[in-house]
Amino acid sequence: MVIIETEGLAKSYRVYQKREGLLASVAGLLRREYRLIEAVRGINFTVEQGEFVAFLGPNGAGKTTTLKLLSGVINPTNGTARVLGYVPWRRENAYRRRFALVMGQKNQLWWDLPAAESFRLHQQIYRIEPGRFERTRDELTDMLAVRRLLGQPVRELSLGERMKMELVAALLHSPEVLFLDEPTIGLDVVAQHKIQTFLREYQAARNTTILLTSHYMKDVAALCRRVVIIAQGRIIYDGSLEGIVDRFGGEKIVTLQFANGQPPADLARYGEPLPAQPPRAKLRVKRGVASEVLTALLSSYPVYDVSVEDPPLEEVIAAVFAGVEAGEGMTNDEVRPR
Amino acid sequence: MHTPLSYLRVFGTFLRNSLVRDMTFRANFLIDTISSTVWVFMNLGFYVLIFHYTPMLGAGTGWGKYEFFLFLATTLLINSLMRGLFLSNAVELSERIRTGTLDFLLVKPIDTQFLASLGRIEWSAIGPFACGLLLLAYALAQLGLVPGPATAALYVLYVLCGVAIYYSLMIAMASTSIWLGRNRALLDFWFYITNFSRYPMEIYRGPWGTPLRHFFTFLIPVFIAVNVPARVLVRPLELRAPADWLLPGFALLATAGSLVVSRWIFNRSLVSYRSASS
């Protein structure tokens, strides 16, 4: 069942020249200079129920803006979208009851009060039946191991604990759709891992449809089978994680271990040498010629062990972003590889 | 979805949460309450001083000392309700717009204006509110006036109308942060505008005063807010002639109009909301 669909969704806005002082800004109201920023330039995609989709993209690509459009926080300039059959920016209460938004860089819990009080407010705003509320709350706080912290003022919690509380707050009303904007940003590795585990288990149990934006590859790799790469307001890739490497990774990494323990000095003519500890040597080799290089190496040198791997995902993606910024755009046909 | 009762329940939670928070910062709460109360008394001192020299504010207006105290009490009640219920929320609205945390209000399945206007209650406004009630009782006693049930009901109604008019002005001003950016001057502006209605509108007369009075009665009806309820007490409504209905009737109209216009401004501003982000 299709839960989210967008067509030609676009958002652009004018950024006016900022003027200092009150008088200047009042004068500025009469005659303003502005730049047009196109944050989102026509996005088409659909998401089925139960999918866990990641949005990747460089800063300013439009990922967060897309999330905000889908949650109805901002109005689009163009295009349509439907989530659960609703038009998000109409902000109907019936729609708002069925989704949740979590933003890693902004807090919504009352700062000076214990999280329990904020949860109680949530219960009333979402009109959650008391028995169900308590069960859900206990379940969530147990899964995230924050139950004992419920009575502590939020300002006394660590960053990781606060983020977990924010997640609990978002899930108290058992939303069918969850929008996560950089939920693990700024957290230490342990906290990130805990949250990833939690999200995976939660999603598997409830079949919630989740949209996640993140900068951390670990989040994406751990959780999502489907990745949408957004750059400069457009989707340039929509498919599996492995597919990215197939699509954009133009190179392979060949690791060799030599029988006589010493790597030969002239490896550089086969590919770009990478740092490695002897007796190993690493080469970066273009994909197309990988098998030839391998044959040449194996026949020319006494190779004890060999492995051929893809470059790290981060590297590939970073290269994609860099390529986009340099202007190597993709046509719409090339977007979907499957 | 949400019934009026459930809105009331949510409001109850706001009251409770704010109280807990205020009690956590007890010292600040006490200081706020005491300082606003002291401020009231010092202002009272000034007015006592003025009436030392004159029996009335404005020839033939009927605002003698204790009549003016009734006016003052009404001002106190309305201002303290504004301070307690809405002032911090308006300031926080500007902050939320600036930092983008307004997002969280927009995704909740409850009216956004309700959330934005009442989320934070300042219990320290109880001080001035109590002062207002005491002053009211004192002045009524000194004047020998005992308002009948109809007058009392009308008084409460028009005090609430006054609060509604002030609220509309405030929320409209706060919403403009979305267009004008950082609105540091919001509180100052609020003070400057409401400062005009500190005294009965009869003091504004003459070639400059009359247009001013009309402006703040018909265009930005802040004069309606305090003057109408105060008059209801001082000169109990004898609604025999049609002319007597004029001002009170207009007051109701102005209240409704202000609420509608301000809600329109609020909703319109949300459409232009940008949501400052990472």
Next chain:
Amino acid sequence: MRFARASTSWTILRISLQERLVYRGDFALGTLIRFLPIITQVFLWGAVFSAVEAVSGSRRPVAGYTYQAMVGYYLLTMVSRAFSSMPGLASGVAREIREGTVKKYLVQPVDMLEFLLLTRVAHKLVYYVVAVGPFALVFWLCRGYLPGWPGPEVMAAYLASLLMAFLLGFFLEATIGMIGFWFLEVTSLLFVYMLLSFFCSGHMFPIDLLPGAWGQAVRLLPLQYLAYFPTAVMLGKVTGPDLARGLCAQFGWMLFFLIAARVTFHYGVRRYSGFGG
């Protein structure tokens, strides 16, 4: 050595001036807006005087002020306050102490009080340059309410009292800010000061209005020299030996708070460094 210090002071002044000039538009608009509450006061007094006239049948002055003189009083206190008000001084000092940024004054060869004074002078200078326009406009429109140009002695005394009001206001608020070395929360003290200042400095009403013992008590305070005294000088209400006495008293208070600010700073710094912060 002297030369180096003078040039430092000049640099501070210059930079502060530049910083403030960016906001000059803000200042001009803000100045006009600050006249708004006066409008209400003017109408209030108009109502008072008309009632007095209705009752007594003639235009009687109130506590020595006619209606015109009363309006003129409020306009002139705006000038006094332009000199003596120090927005953000005390709270700024207290905040710097609380947040620890006061350390920069202790390690750099810049005296904190001098620095604050110079920046405040810069602020005021820019403010005056910008405010001269709006003030002149308002005063010209209301020239019927103001007394004519006074003689040279009164003018000299007026200017002297304005300058001293500036220094008195500065050192008074600086001292209050310095209390932050002993108590972290200065806001309540500051509020009390603001309250007293509003009522007892002549800002809200002429001190002449206060009857008997009240008036005597308030005249013992230094606050009257912030708003009331210069205005009274200009209005010709203080003359001859009273004028000389008043100026001397104003000078005395200014000196008192200069010393107080220095002393509290000295002992405050000692106490502060003792924390090993």
